[in-house]
Ligand code: FAD
């Protein structure tokens with residue numbers, strides 16, 4: 001090991017990279033992590049999960065005050081928006097958490113190499129003028145916004161923006177068009193709708209939220225429409241021009257047909273993200289990416305090049321912070337000679353809208369393709385806590401194997417679906433049957449009882465329906 005400067009060098013300090021670095025150091029490996037951004041934490045902490053949740057949480061309160069949800073509970077208020085202060089608390093949350101990672105690096109003796117890394121060979125990278133060698137290198141460079149041809153993003157002007165620009169808008173746009181009805185479009189579209197914007201979502205597919213269970217996608221569309229979002233499904237954006245402070249979009253039916261135009265004060269481009277490999281010098285080590293620009297790996301996160309591993313958004317799989325984090329722990333454990341496990345079949349996904357939308361495991365459609373299934377559903381309207389809290393929208397769905405009763409997937413729309421889904425993931429991790437969930441005592445009154453009832457509904461015996 002002494003032939004190298006470090007046992008492990010990690011490129012990128014997002015949730016994949018920083019977690020890998022901390023676990024590697026905890027396991028006694030001499031570790032460095034290269035990060036070009038001014039603060040640690042990657043997309044997630046700086047411009048992703050955390051700032052978006054800061055704006056979602058704050059705008060949820062504003063909306064509840066404005067739309068009568070508070071009045072319904074006897075609290076008469078007329079909210080006044082202080083957008084500067086709302087942004088300040090977002091910036092504060094990001095600052096605190098990114099500094100926290102810096103503290104954890106120091107505590108665990110992880111060296112932060114500031115700058116962008118580029119390979120010289122499989123064990124050597126250059127960061128500015130410094131050359132660093134390591135026995136094992138982990139690529140954790142994450143992802144960035146996928147551009148849409150014909151639509152130029154300029155976050156500074158705040159007219160055509162990506163997710164980073166949409167987090168920082170200086171005023172509430174009168175009319176906002178969101179291109180892409182995926183997770184980012186719906187979360188950030190929700191923020192600005194709640195704060196007063198008219199929001200139109202243009203989605204290429206015939207439903208929102210690709211990858212989620214079809215029932216959930218349909219129910220979500222109903223709820224967003226009820227909240228006042230306009231949805232233009234099966235529609236593609238073919239161009240965008242900006243004149244003064246207005247953008248004009250050209251739209252066409254996805255299947256072809258007559259074009260129409262749409263004017264907006266703000267356009268959010270949220271059509272997906274692509275892996276960051278540019279500038280890494282992968283050609284120097286003879287490492288090619290796949291058709292989607294991702295780095296292929298085996299179950300020990302090894303790339304095709306000996307000594308180089310990869311994790312997080314830059315490799316195949318859902319682009320989620322918790323998936324990157326778990327891979328970060330596992331890759332460090334493999335490097336330290338242990339067995340690192342990530343069960344890629346049980347990665348929960350959550351959309352932090354109101355209500356929240358969450359799922360884990362197979363959709364009903366995918367489960368049916370594999371064999372016979374049983375499905376249990378339970379509406380939140382029949383859950384005592386949700387009903388009492390004036391949160392009637394949504395349902396829970398449990399999908400189980402028809403023969404073994406093993407749970408294959410759980411989907412929910414509920415105010416706290418993101419919290420509820422954890423028990424489903426844990427049950428599936430332990431190979432639970434729907435009967436196991438149905439016979440687990442759940443505290444009353446909680447939203448989670450809807451998961452128990454949906455599990456009981458798999459055999460047709462829910463109590464409160
Ligand atoms: P990243 O977090 O992208 O970090 C990679 C880091 O590598 C970056 O800091 C980058 O500067 C650095 N880097 C790149 N190239 C180099 C180089 N050559 N040298 C040095 N450093 C380099 N996921 C969730 O699970 N929940 C959410 O609520 C959620 N919300 C999101 C909201 C938004 C608006 C966005 C954009 C994303 C959100 N995500 C969410 C996705 C989540 O942010 C990513 O899945 C996660 O950050 C991926 O982690 P990563 O470590 O692979 O990469």
Ligand code: NAD
Pocket residue numbers: 148179180181182183184185187202203204205208209210235236237270271272273318319320349350351352
């Ligand atoms: P996405 O893949 O979730 O959604 C993009 C949407 O854009 C899709 O529905 C797609 O059909 C549509 N689309 C593509 N091209 C289009 C076009 N020309 N016109 C109209 N629609 C078009 O991507 P995203 O919302 O940009 O998010 C990127 C990634 O970030 C996701 O993989 C997600 O996992 C991650 N993320 C996660 C969270 C979370 O976990 N809560 C939040 C934000 C982002």
